[in-house]
Amino acid sequence: MIAPIAIADPDDPRIADYRGVRERDLVGREGRFVAEGLVVLEKLVAAGRHPLRSVLAAEHRVAAVAERLAGLAAEVPVYAASQGVMDAIVGFPIHRGVLGIGERAEPAAEALLDALPAKALVVALQGIANHDNMGGLFRNAAAFGADAVLVGADCCDPLYRKAIRVSVGAALTTPFARTESDLVELLAGRGFEVLALTPGGTERLAELTAAPRQAALFGAEGPGLPEAVLARCRTVRIPMAGGFDSLNVATTSGIVLNRLAELRGAA
Amino acid sequence: MIAPIAIADPDDPRIADYRGVRERDLVGREGRFVAEGLVVLEKLVAAGRHPLRSVLAAEHRVAAVAERLAGLAAEVPVYAASQGVMDAIVGFPIHRGVLGIGERAEPAAEALLDALPAKALVVALQGIANHDNMGGLFRNAAAFGADAVLVGADCCDPLYRKAIRVSVGAALTTPFARTESDLVELLAGRGFEVLALTPGGTERLAELTAAPRQAALFGAEGPGLPEAVLARCRTVRIPMAGGFDSLNVATTSGIVLNRLAELRGAA
Structure with a gap:
């Protein structure tokens, strides 16, 4: 994986997929989904069934993401934000501190x-x-x-x-x-x-x-x-x-x- | 069971046990508990393990309570309130419309x-x-x-x-x-x-x-x-x-x- 991309502004367009997680749960994500927590993200990556599009991590979790998702391709951006900015993005206190956006790939x-x-x-x-x-x-x-x-x-x-x-x-x-x-x-x-x-x-x-x-x-x-x-x-x-x-x-x-x-x- | 007792005022002291259900969940009820819904209340009464102290029902549920809890002793008061008053008492919209207060009776x-x-x-x-x-x-x-x-x-x-x-x-x-x-x-x-x-x-x-x-x-x-x-x-x-x-x-x-x-x- 490449170096994390620092996000200081909750309105940064690069993390639009992570904004208002609960509201978006209700209206749907048009072929994308949210995966929460490092354990779940590891499984997503290891299974390789649905592509991972990006990761958003609280600063104190970035090292763990780098270590445990070491196999991530360079094309998968990892965004890093302070806990406060991350909470502001997702709209609630996100204790796990790690989210990913996946892309649905379901067979017939x-x-x-x-x-x-x-x-x-x-x-x-x-x-x-x-x-x-x-x-x-x-x-x-x-x-x-x-x-x-x-x-x-x-x-x-x-x-x-x-x-x-x-x-x-x-x-x-x-x-x-x-x-x-x-x-x-x-x-x-x-x-x-x-x-x-x-x-x-x-x-x-x-x-x-x-x-x-x-x-x-x-x-x-x-x-x-x-x-x-x-x-x-x-x-x-x-x-x-x-x-x-x-x-x-x-x-x-x-x-x-x-x-x-x-x-x-x-x- | 005796005739239901109409409750028009959410602050009526007779239904104090039902007030602010979620807040009371957190602080405890000193030997009492809340049972929700007619199916659960029927089981409580049929099992006879923990005494039922009272029932609070929305008006449109009172007939069902009378029918299905027919064996209730006369000493168990059944309070009836409009849905709006009941919601105001418990502190959230209570769709089931039937609550009971039980008394813990746990053996050693x-x-x-x-x-x-x-x-x-x-x-x-x-x-x-x-x-x-x-x-x-x-x-x-x-x-x-x-x-x-x-x-x-x-x-x-x-x-x-x-x-x-x-x-x-x-x-x-x-x-x-x-x-x-x-x-x-x-x-x-x-x-x-x-x-x-x-x-x-x-x-x-x-x-x-x-x-x-x-x-x-x-x-x-x-x-x-x-x-x-x-x-x-x-x-x-x-x-x-x-x-x-x-x-x-x-x-x-x-x-x-x-x-x-x-x-x-x-x-």
Whole structure:
């Protein structure tokens, strides 16, 4: 990386991408996204999935950025500002002191699936509207080695700032694609057995067996997956104690993906 | 329940417990807590663990309160206010429109454990400082039928407003006790096998076997459980894919409690 570029004026046009972070979260960034913190930026750079466009760091964090993002290309500018100027730019006290702007590079869902190996595990999401849950789902997909995540058009954005943070960067490292197409059709057409998690599922999770290509489909808490979707899947339930019939969807994904990882490791 | 008591003045002394909810969250309520929403209040009343002192409902929610909390004793006053007055009382727009004040009734940890049957499952928590995680841990404890939760003195409060909400009321229904004592000593002294979850655990979760009395001990993400604690437990790990070495602690509890529920159901 080249020498940091000092920024003394919060209105400097070179750091326009970082201005009013929360307001911009709401209106969108036209193909760009914000990544917060050095750990997340390291993952972004290491994964090389979405290009990093620039970094803004508080002065006391610049040395750490230089050390831990040493592989940064010279073309990626690193802007340095005092903590006060940085807070004024982003619009709130930014304790982490390191932000980056990334550029979305999402494959088409068909291309993503076509590139998967003969043995593969996919996480498919439908109607996930909460960024905490989205982040947790990606975190678990990464923890249990899912090859890709298929994100239905009715889901929130995995590259929303909070979703990236909750995913501990997994949203930047795990291949994913958004699609308007029917998830089950896309997957079944490529030889995936689609497991749909639902409290009324016909099979217990403990009875599940491995298949070379498996996809685990999760819907929103509350409404869950539509009947028309469930009818085309192998439905699976997690038995629960009396009175409770639903787990948090991210927790559900952790339980299911852990089981699938065990099965696939043993198969 | 008796007829609702109309409240027209946000400064009415009868609803002092509901005033400035967020400010009061921070300073504490001296033995009382706030429960939000009808679903959570129903669980509070049905469980009968912590007494309900009063209810405050927006006018358009009073009929639902009367119907679904029909078993309320006459001594529990139900206050009714317009949405505007209710918002003024609590200090923010309260869309759920139903709040209750409960009174803490927590047993001593020793008494709680001594009352458990010969076959029992306990969740033990150390250093859990995040209310989202606390709520998620209780939600999972309830979903998988844990008999009790033991909360270390270094944990945040399960009856904090947000923790109750995230637990979907499980913090009000699952027996729990806070203790200054050593958790492992308390449990081991009563014949519990203490399983400590840690990325470096010697046994894989998939290899675990059942025992009549088991406790699953969870520590904070990041620091995890201290070595001095781990040394006195059966340590268990959840294998993960390369690059990831930690799951969210609530998700971890879901994975572990699901497995223990399977083992105990089959035993």
